[in-house]
Amino acid sequence: MVEIDLNRVDEIIEGYRGERGALIQLLLDIQSEFNWIPKEAIVRISEQLRIPKSQIYRIATFYKAMSLNPLGRHLIQVCLGTACQVRGGPKIMDRIMESLGIKEGETTSDMRFTLRRVNCLGCCAMGPVVVIDGDYHGKVTPSAVKSMLECYK
Numbered sequence: 001m002v003e004i005d006l007n008r009v010d011e012i013i014e015g016y017r018g019e020r021g022a023l024i025q026l027l028l029d030i031q032s033e034f035n036w037i038p039k040e041a042i043v044r045i046s047e048q049l050r051i052p053k054s055q056i057y058r059i060a061t062f063y064k065a066m067s068l069n070p071l072g073r074h075l076i077q078v079c080l081g082t083a084c085q086v087r088g089g090p091k092i093m094d095r096i097m098e099s100l101g102i103k104e105g106e107t108t109s110d111m112r113f114t115l116r117r118v119n120c121l122g123c124c125a126m127g128p129v130v131v132i133d134g135d136y137h138g139k140v141t142p143s144a145v146k147s148m149l150e151c152y153k
């Protein structure tokens with residue numbers, strides 16, 4: 001069970017009081033503060049700003065930058081767009097899942113990594129491509145996966 005600092009949630013909400021249409025930015029601030037959007041924060045936003053919870057969930061599930069589950073310290077995105085698939089992306093994904101003991105969409109139990117698949121990052125010539133915390137790794141080979149992951153503690 002992850003402990004949530006509700007005072008910090010309240011401070012963030014307070015910064016947006018009276019600002020109409022700022023819900024997306026408010027949720028992005030919550031995401032960046034906690035690295036996810038806890039249910040408790042959604043309840044708090046709903047109560048304090050009188051916004052239906054369903055509306056908040058709709059936004060939080062629509063935007064890829066937001067997560068309703070705790071994320072690891074490092075976000076791994078494996079490209080499985082067509083070009084990266086052809087260049088061996090699925091093997092890279094398999095090797096990463098095997099190394100970390102998780103499946104796509106999951107987070108390691110030590111909260112070190114979250115693994116996601118993406119479709120085309122716009123740099124197909126570098127395929128297969130893996131992005132970790134915004135660092136692009138191109139032409140990744142299965143044998144390079146272990147050392148690539150070791151750079152992220």
Ligand code: FES
Nearest residue numbers: 079081084121124
């Ligand atoms: S398909 Fe992977 S970058 Fe385009």
